[in-house]
Amino acid sequence: MEEKMKEPLILSGKELSQKIREGIRKEVEEYVSSGLRRPGLAVILVGDDPASRIYVKNKINACKKVGIESFFYELSSNITTEELLDTIAELNSREEVDGILVQLPLPEQISQEEVILSIHPDKDVDGFHPQNMGKLVARMEDGFIPCTPLGIDLLLKHYGIDPKGKDVVIVGAGFIVGRPLSLLMLWRDATVTVCHIYTRDLKKYTLGADILISATGVPHLIKEDMVREGAVVIDVGISKLDGRIVGDVDFERVKGKVSAITPVPGGVGPMTVTGLLLNTLKAYKRRVKVHSTSTIKP
Ligand code: NAD
Numbered sequence: 001m002e003e004k005m006k007e008p009l010i011l012s013g014k015e016l017s018q019k020i021r022e023g024i025r026k027e028v029e030e031y032v033s034s035g036l037r038r039p040g041l042a043v044i045l046v047g048d049d050p051a052s053r054i055y056v057k058n059k060i061n062a063c064k065k066v067g068i069e070s071f072f073y074e075l076s077s078n079i080t081t082e083e084l085l086d087t088i089a090e091l092n093s094r095e096e097v098d099g100i101l102v103q104l105p106l107p108e109q110i111s112q113e114e115v116i117l118s119i120h121p122d123k124d125v126d127g128f129h130p131q132n133m134g135k136l137v138a139r140m141e142d143g144f145i146p147c148t149p150l151g152i153d154l155l156l157k158h159y160g161i162d163p164k165g166k167d168v169v170i171v172g173a174g175f176i177v178g179r180p181l182s183l184l185m186l187w188r189d190a191t192v193t194v195c196h197i198y199t200r201d202l203k204k205y206t207l208g209a210d211i212l213i214s215a216t217g218v219p220h221l222i223k224e225d226m227v228r229e230g231a232v233v234i235d236v237g238i239s240k241l242d243g244r245i246v247g248d249v250d251f252e253r254v255k256g257k258v259s260a261i262t263p264v265p266g267g268v269g270p271m272t273v274t275g276l277l278l279n280t281l282k283a284y285k286r287r288v289k290v291h292s293t294s295t296i297k298p
Contacts (some may be wrong), residue, residue: 009260011234012153013271016158020274021066024281028067031288039284041099041125042091042275046084046110047077052103056161059101062273068280071097081111085118092120098284099125101276104176122286125279127180132169136183142286144279149181151271152213152234153188159260160213161232163190169209171195171202171222171248177215193290202226214248224253233261236268 029127034037045056056072063070073087085104091097100123106112121131127144135143145153157165168190172178178194185192195205197216205210206226214222215236227233237248247264255261262268 004098008255008258011262014266017270017274025066038069039098040096042071042097044102045109046075077107077193088118099280131177135294146180147275148177148272149184156242163188166190168211169193169205170213172215219246220250222249230259233258235262235264
Protein backbone atom coordinates (compact mmCIF):
# COMPACT_ATOMS: atom_id res chain seq x y z
CA MET A 1 0.00 0.00 0.00
CA GLU A 2 1.26 3.45 -0.84
CA GLU A 3 2.41 5.36 2.21
CA LYS A 4 0.23 8.37 3.02
CA MET A 5 2.10 11.65 2.68
CA LYS A 6 2.35 13.79 5.80
CA GLU A 7 1.11 17.34 5.59
CA PRO A 8 3.90 19.84 6.25
CA LEU A 9 3.53 22.95 8.35
CA ILE A 10 2.73 25.81 5.96
CA LEU A 11 4.76 28.85 6.98
CA SER A 12 2.26 31.55 6.19
CA GLY A 13 3.93 34.89 5.68
CA LYS A 14 0.51 36.26 4.86
CA GLU A 15 -0.90 35.42 8.29
CA LEU A 16 2.16 36.53 10.23
CA SER A 17 2.31 39.75 8.21
CA GLN A 18 -1.29 40.58 9.12
CA LYS A 19 -0.44 40.14 12.78
CA ILE A 20 2.74 42.22 12.68
CA ARG A 21 1.16 44.93 10.53
CA GLU A 22 -1.75 45.25 12.96
CA GLY A 23 0.85 45.85 15.70
CA ILE A 24 2.56 48.50 13.56
CA ARG A 25 -0.78 50.19 12.84
CA LYS A 26 -1.61 50.41 16.54
CA GLU A 27 1.84 51.72 17.39
CA VAL A 28 1.68 54.40 14.68
CA GLU A 29 -1.77 55.50 15.90
CA GLU A 30 -0.40 55.86 19.43
CA TYR A 31 2.35 58.16 18.17
CA VAL A 32 -0.07 60.20 16.11
CA SER A 33 -2.56 60.57 18.94
CA SER A 34 0.26 61.75 21.20
CA GLY A 35 0.84 64.62 18.77
CA LEU A 36 3.70 63.26 16.66
CA ARG A 37 3.72 63.28 12.87
CA ARG A 38 3.22 60.07 10.93
CA PRO A 39 6.21 58.02 9.75
CA GLY A 40 7.02 58.71 6.10
CA LEU A 41 8.46 56.56 3.32
CA ALA A 42 9.59 57.91 -0.06
CA VAL A 43 9.28 55.39 -2.88
CA ILE A 44 11.07 56.00 -6.17
CA LEU A 45 10.17 54.10 -9.31
CA VAL A 46 12.34 54.68 -12.38
CA GLY A 47 10.95 53.51 -15.71
CA ASP A 48 8.02 51.26 -16.47
CA ASP A 49 9.00 47.70 -15.60
CA PRO A 50 5.60 46.02 -14.92
CA ALA A 51 6.87 43.80 -12.06
CA SER A 52 8.52 46.79 -10.33
CA ARG A 53 5.30 48.74 -10.68
CA ILE A 54 3.35 45.96 -8.92
CA TYR A 55 5.92 45.73 -6.10
CA VAL A 56 5.85 49.51 -5.60
CA LYS A 57 2.05 49.55 -5.57
CA ASN A 58 2.00 46.78 -2.94
CA LYS A 59 4.47 48.66 -0.76
CA ILE A 60 2.52 51.93 -0.98
CA ASN A 61 -0.77 50.15 -0.18
CA ALA A 62 0.82 48.40 2.80
CA CYS A 63 2.07 51.78 4.12
CA LYS A 64 -1.39 53.26 3.80
CA LYS A 65 -3.00 50.42 5.76
CA VAL A 66 -0.68 50.89 8.76
CA GLY A 67 -0.79 54.70 8.71
CA ILE A 68 2.67 55.31 7.24
CA GLU A 69 2.63 58.23 4.83
CA SER A 70 4.17 57.50 1.44
CA PHE A 71 5.68 59.92 -1.04
CA PHE A 72 5.69 58.43 -4.51
CA TYR A 73 8.20 59.58 -7.15
CA GLU A 74 7.71 58.22 -10.63
CA LEU A 75 10.68 59.07 -12.84
CA SER A 76 11.15 58.55 -16.55
CA SER A 77 13.26 55.61 -17.75
CA ASN A 78 15.73 57.92 -19.50
CA ILE A 79 16.76 60.13 -16.55
CA THR A 80 20.45 60.37 -15.72
CA THR A 81 22.19 59.18 -12.55
CA GLU A 82 22.69 62.86 -11.58
CA GLU A 83 18.98 63.61 -11.83
CA LEU A 84 18.14 60.65 -9.63
CA LEU A 85 20.85 61.64 -7.14
CA ASP A 86 19.33 65.16 -6.95
CA THR A 87 15.94 63.69 -6.01
CA ILE A 88 17.57 61.48 -3.36
CA ALA A 89 19.55 64.44 -1.96
CA GLU A 90 16.32 66.39 -1.54
CA LEU A 91 14.67 63.43 0.21
CA ASN A 92 17.70 62.95 2.48
CA SER A 93 17.09 66.44 3.87
CA ARG A 94 13.30 66.33 4.08
CA GLU A 95 12.16 66.18 7.69
CA GLU A 96 8.98 64.16 7.14
CA VAL A 97 10.77 61.46 5.11
CA ASP A 98 12.11 58.69 7.39
CA GLY A 99 12.90 56.12 4.74
CA ILE A 100 13.92 56.17 1.09
CA LEU A 101 13.34 53.23 -1.20
CA VAL A 102 14.58 53.10 -4.78
CA GLN A 103 12.94 50.15 -6.52
CA LEU A 104 15.53 47.93 -8.21
CA PRO A 105 16.49 47.07 -10.90
CA LEU A 106 17.32 50.47 -12.37
CA PRO A 107 17.66 51.24 -16.10
CA GLU A 108 21.12 50.45 -17.49
CA GLN A 109 22.39 54.02 -17.79
CA ILE A 110 21.99 54.60 -14.04
CA SER A 111 24.74 53.62 -11.66
CA GLN A 112 23.10 51.42 -8.99
CA GLU A 113 26.24 51.74 -6.89
CA GLU A 114 26.11 55.56 -6.80
CA VAL A 115 22.40 55.49 -6.03
CA ILE A 116 22.83 53.11 -3.09
CA LEU A 117 25.72 55.18 -1.73
CA SER A 118 23.70 58.41 -2.00
CA ILE A 119 20.90 57.34 0.35
CA HIS A 120 21.56 58.52 3.89
CA PRO A 121 22.30 55.37 5.96
CA ASP A 122 19.73 56.48 8.57
CA LYS A 123 17.03 56.52 5.86
CA ASP A 124 18.26 53.39 4.06
CA VAL A 125 15.26 51.19 4.92
CA ASP A 126 16.24 48.66 2.23
CA GLY A 127 19.50 48.10 4.10
CA PHE A 128 21.66 48.14 0.96
CA HIS A 129 24.06 50.94 1.90
CA PRO A 130 27.53 49.51 2.73
CA GLN A 131 27.23 51.04 6.22
CA ASN A 132 24.15 48.93 6.93
CA MET A 133 25.59 45.85 5.20
CA GLY A 134 28.69 46.37 7.37
CA LYS A 135 26.55 46.49 10.50
CA LEU A 136 25.09 43.15 9.48
CA VAL A 137 28.62 41.73 9.30
CA ALA A 138 29.50 43.34 12.64
CA ARG A 139 26.24 42.18 14.27
CA MET A 140 25.30 45.71 15.22
CA GLU A 141 21.60 45.89 16.08
CA ASP A 142 21.15 49.52 15.07
CA GLY A 143 21.61 48.92 11.33
CA PHE A 144 18.89 48.12 8.84
CA ILE A 145 18.69 44.48 7.77
CA PRO A 146 17.55 44.10 4.13
CA CYS A 147 13.79 43.47 4.05
CA THR A 148 13.65 39.91 2.65
CA PRO A 149 16.27 38.44 5.04
CA LEU A 150 14.56 40.31 7.90
CA GLY A 151 11.18 38.88 6.88
CA ILE A 152 12.56 35.34 6.67
CA ASP A 153 14.19 35.69 10.10
CA LEU A 154 10.86 36.80 11.62
CA LEU A 155 8.99 33.97 9.89
CA LEU A 156 11.39 31.33 11.25
CA LYS A 157 11.22 32.86 14.72
CA HIS A 158 7.42 32.96 14.69
CA TYR A 159 7.16 29.26 13.84
CA GLY A 160 9.74 28.30 16.46
CA ILE A 161 12.41 27.28 13.93
CA ASP A 162 15.76 28.21 15.43
CA PRO A 163 18.65 28.22 12.94
CA LYS A 164 21.20 27.86 15.78
CA GLY A 165 23.49 24.92 15.11
CA LYS A 166 21.48 23.91 12.04
CA ASP A 167 22.83 23.36 8.54
CA VAL A 168 21.34 26.21 6.53
CA VAL A 169 21.85 26.00 2.78
CA ILE A 170 21.09 29.11 0.74
CA VAL A 171 20.75 28.72 -3.03
CA GLY A 172 21.37 32.09 -4.67
CA ALA A 173 24.00 34.63 -3.69
CA GLY A 174 22.32 37.81 -4.91
CA PHE A 175 22.95 41.18 -3.34
CA ILE A 176 19.32 41.65 -2.22
CA VAL A 177 18.60 38.24 -0.68
CA GLY A 178 21.22 35.46 -0.68
CA ARG A 179 24.30 37.35 0.47
CA PRO A 180 22.77 39.41 3.31
CA LEU A 181 20.70 36.38 4.36
CA SER A 182 23.87 34.30 4.69
CA LEU A 183 25.25 36.90 7.13
CA LEU A 184 22.01 37.00 9.10
CA MET A 185 21.92 33.19 9.37
CA LEU A 186 25.53 33.27 10.61
CA TRP A 187 24.41 35.88 13.14
CA ARG A 188 21.77 33.34 14.23
CA ASP A 189 24.57 30.79 14.74
CA ALA A 190 23.70 28.50 11.85
CA THR A 191 26.30 26.64 9.79
CA VAL A 192 25.80 28.36 6.46
CA THR A 193 26.49 27.13 2.93
CA VAL A 194 25.85 29.45 -0.01
CA CYS A 195 25.34 27.97 -3.49
CA HIS A 196 25.03 29.82 -6.79
CA ILE A 197 25.04 29.40 -10.56
CA TYR A 198 28.63 28.06 -10.56
CA THR A 199 28.03 25.49 -7.82
CA ARG A 200 28.96 22.20 -9.49
CA ASP A 201 26.73 19.71 -7.72
CA LEU A 202 23.83 21.63 -6.19
CA LYS A 203 22.04 18.52 -4.93
CA LYS A 204 25.07 17.48 -2.89
CA TYR A 205 24.59 20.63 -0.80
CA THR A 206 20.80 20.93 -0.73
CA LEU A 207 20.44 17.33 0.53
CA GLY A 208 22.44 18.27 3.61
CA ALA A 209 20.17 21.16 4.58
CA ASP A 210 18.13 21.25 7.77
CA ILE A 211 16.85 24.60 6.48
CA LEU A 212 16.95 25.09 2.71
CA ILE A 213 16.39 28.62 1.41
CA SER A 214 16.21 29.19 -2.32
CA ALA A 215 16.48 32.67 -3.90
CA THR A 216 17.41 32.25 -7.56
CA GLY A 217 14.35 33.10 -9.66
CA VAL A 218 14.69 29.77 -11.53
CA PRO A 219 11.20 28.23 -11.49
CA HIS A 220 11.04 24.79 -9.87
CA LEU A 221 14.82 24.50 -9.56
CA ILE A 222 14.44 22.62 -6.27
CA LYS A 223 13.00 19.16 -6.88
CA GLU A 224 11.85 16.47 -4.47
CA ASP A 225 15.07 14.44 -4.77
CA MET A 226 17.15 17.48 -3.74
CA VAL A 227 15.50 17.90 -0.35
CA ARG A 228 16.20 16.01 2.85
CA GLU A 229 13.27 14.25 4.57
CA GLY A 230 11.87 16.53 7.29
CA ALA A 231 13.73 19.66 6.17
CA VAL A 232 12.38 23.20 6.42
CA VAL A 233 12.10 24.85 3.00
CA ILE A 234 11.91 28.60 2.42
CA ASP A 235 11.12 29.66 -1.14
CA VAL A 236 12.06 33.25 -2.02
CA GLY A 237 11.78 32.95 -5.80
CA ILE A 238 9.04 34.65 -7.78
CA SER A 239 8.66 33.62 -11.43
CA LYS A 240 5.97 33.04 -13.98
CA LEU A 241 5.45 29.51 -15.28
CA ASP A 242 2.55 28.74 -17.65
CA GLY A 243 0.89 31.99 -16.62
CA ARG A 244 1.08 31.18 -12.89
CA ILE A 245 3.26 32.73 -10.19
CA VAL A 246 5.61 30.03 -8.90
CA GLY A 247 8.67 29.86 -6.71
CA ASP A 248 12.08 28.18 -6.97
CA VAL A 249 10.65 25.07 -5.32
CA ASP A 250 8.47 22.43 -6.98
CA PHE A 251 6.00 22.90 -4.12
CA GLU A 252 3.49 20.13 -4.95
CA ARG A 253 6.15 17.40 -5.07
CA VAL A 254 8.42 18.71 -2.33
CA LYS A 255 5.70 19.33 0.26
CA GLY A 256 5.17 15.62 1.01
CA LYS A 257 8.76 15.24 2.12
CA VAL A 258 9.40 18.26 4.32
CA SER A 259 8.35 19.31 7.83
CA ALA A 260 7.64 22.93 6.93
CA ILE A 261 7.49 24.99 3.74
CA THR A 262 6.57 28.48 2.56
CA PRO A 263 3.94 28.81 -0.17
CA VAL A 264 4.38 31.07 -3.23
CA PRO A 265 2.53 33.40 -3.13
CA GLY A 266 1.74 34.05 0.54
CA GLY A 267 5.12 33.10 2.05
CA VAL A 268 8.22 35.27 1.83
CA GLY A 269 6.63 37.97 -0.38
CA PRO A 270 4.37 39.53 2.26
CA MET A 271 7.16 39.21 4.85
CA THR A 272 9.44 41.32 2.65
CA VAL A 273 6.90 44.15 2.65
CA THR A 274 6.44 43.71 6.40
CA GLY A 275 10.23 43.98 6.80
CA LEU A 276 10.10 47.28 4.94
CA LEU A 277 7.35 48.60 7.22
CA LEU A 278 9.34 47.56 10.30
CA ASN A 279 12.49 49.23 8.99
CA THR A 280 10.53 52.42 8.23
CA LEU A 281 9.10 52.41 11.74
CA LYS A 282 12.60 51.86 13.15
CA ALA A 283 13.96 54.81 11.11
CA TYR A 284 11.05 56.98 12.25
CA LYS A 285 11.47 56.12 15.93
CA ARG A 286 15.14 56.89 15.77
CA ARG A 287 14.51 60.20 14.01
CA VAL A 288 11.69 61.42 16.25
CA LYS A 289 13.36 59.74 19.26
CA VAL A 290 10.22 58.20 20.69
CA HIS A 291 10.39 55.47 23.25
CA SER A 292 9.29 52.23 21.63
CA THR A 293 6.17 50.53 22.92
CA SER A 294 6.53 47.81 20.33
CA THR A 295 7.30 44.23 21.21
CA ILE A 296 8.48 43.55 17.65
CA LYS A 297 12.12 44.37 17.24
CA PRO A 298 13.22 45.18 13.72
P1 NAD B 1 19.92 37.79 -8.34
O1 NAD B 1 19.85 37.69 -9.82
O2 NAD B 1 20.60 38.94 -7.70
O3 NAD B 1 20.58 36.47 -7.76
C1 NAD B 1 20.24 35.20 -8.22
C2 NAD B 1 21.21 34.20 -7.64
O4 NAD B 1 20.78 32.90 -8.04
C3 NAD B 1 22.65 34.36 -8.16
O5 NAD B 1 23.55 34.23 -7.08
C4 NAD B 1 22.82 33.20 -9.13
O6 NAD B 1 24.15 32.72 -9.17
C5 NAD B 1 21.89 32.16 -8.53
N1 NAD B 1 21.40 31.20 -9.52
C6 NAD B 1 20.80 31.46 -10.70
N2 NAD B 1 20.52 30.31 -11.36
C7 NAD B 1 20.96 29.31 -10.57
C8 NAD B 1 20.97 27.90 -10.68
N3 NAD B 1 20.47 27.29 -11.76
N4 NAD B 1 21.49 27.19 -9.67
C9 NAD B 1 22.00 27.78 -8.58
N5 NAD B 1 22.02 29.12 -8.41
C10 NAD B 1 21.50 29.86 -9.39
O7 NAD B 1 18.39 37.68 -7.86
P2 NAD B 1 17.72 38.18 -6.48
O8 NAD B 1 17.44 39.63 -6.56
O9 NAD B 1 18.48 37.64 -5.32
O10 NAD B 1 16.31 37.45 -6.61
C11 NAD B 1 16.20 36.04 -6.68
C12 NAD B 1 14.74 35.64 -6.75
O11 NAD B 1 14.07 36.05 -5.59
C13 NAD B 1 13.96 36.28 -7.91
O12 NAD B 1 12.98 35.36 -8.36
C14 NAD B 1 13.27 37.46 -7.26
O13 NAD B 1 12.08 37.83 -7.94
C15 NAD B 1 12.96 36.87 -5.92
N6 NAD B 1 12.77 37.83 -4.85
C16 NAD B 1 11.69 37.63 -4.07
C17 NAD B 1 11.47 38.44 -3.01
C18 NAD B 1 10.28 38.17 -2.16
O14 NAD B 1 9.90 39.02 -1.39
N7 NAD B 1 9.70 36.97 -2.22
C19 NAD B 1 12.32 39.50 -2.70
C20 NAD B 1 13.46 39.68 -3.51
C21 NAD B 1 13.67 38.83 -4.58
